[in-house]
Amino acid sequence: MTKFRPAFIKAIVLGLLLAPALSWASEGPEMASAQIDLNDKAALQRGAGLYMSYCSGCHSLNYQRYSRVAEDLGLSQEQVEQNLIYSNAKFGENIRTSMAPGDGLAWFGKAPPDLSVEARAKAQGADWIYNYLKSFYVDESRPLGWNNAVYKGASMPHVLWELQGQQHAVTEPKKKSASGEAEPCEMGEYQGQCIKGFVIPEGQKGTMTPEQYDRAARDISAFLAYVGEPAALQRESMGAWVVLFLAFFTFLAYLLKSEYWRDVH
């Protein structure tokens, strides 16, 4: 039999165990985790409600039918028709936007994209959407008066400002590296300085508390994560079995290795 050095085997086993952690680590800039739970049906229902009233006017979900949402989120046809369908769409139809094609381009300088697979399109997944929804701030230099720290120069206005209130950027001078060059800002920049946070001045507060708004942003992100991959609702519960299987397999491989090496020593 070919001789594997124990160090080599250890490296492989270690690699297998660390692989998930490493792939996680390479996923771009750090963001606050939305901590979504795809098993939380109530959260997905709230997210669907918020999405339909605040987002579907501009964004379509062309790969998702109302009836499928009802089935997956445990809603009746009547509930969906009364609470989620804002257009004259039928229960069995796809979730289209009521905006005429071309209008978005004319109004915002950019067409609002279909969001069916948005949570999958971004490396940070639903976390990106969550952070995006929390990072709008007042910027008079922008055409619609809004900018976004996660998506600099976004042409989408802050459609949830009445809920969140109007955030203003708090800035600090750019840090200089040893060679005297300005270092890039972690949260983006505003008027030549680095953004370090946001404030909502008195008189510009929203109808929600910060905690309520966090939850709203999380629910919308969760809903879009679900839409991006309806099958994930089932896959989530399978993940645990896959990990168990891998652990068991590693254990078997270890037993096998000790068995082989007993004769060698």
Ligand code: HEC
């Ligand atoms: C008034 C129209 C309008 C509404 C309402 C709206 N958006 Fe947008 N959205 C846009 C436009 C326009 C863009 C394109 C921005 C750009 O690329 O500069 C956009 C971009 C986005 C993007 C980034 C897409 C990408 O990857 O480039 C996300 C995510 C998004 N919107 C989510 C939402 C969510 C969630 C809601 C509801 C809370 C919402 N939008 C409501 C107009 C809208």
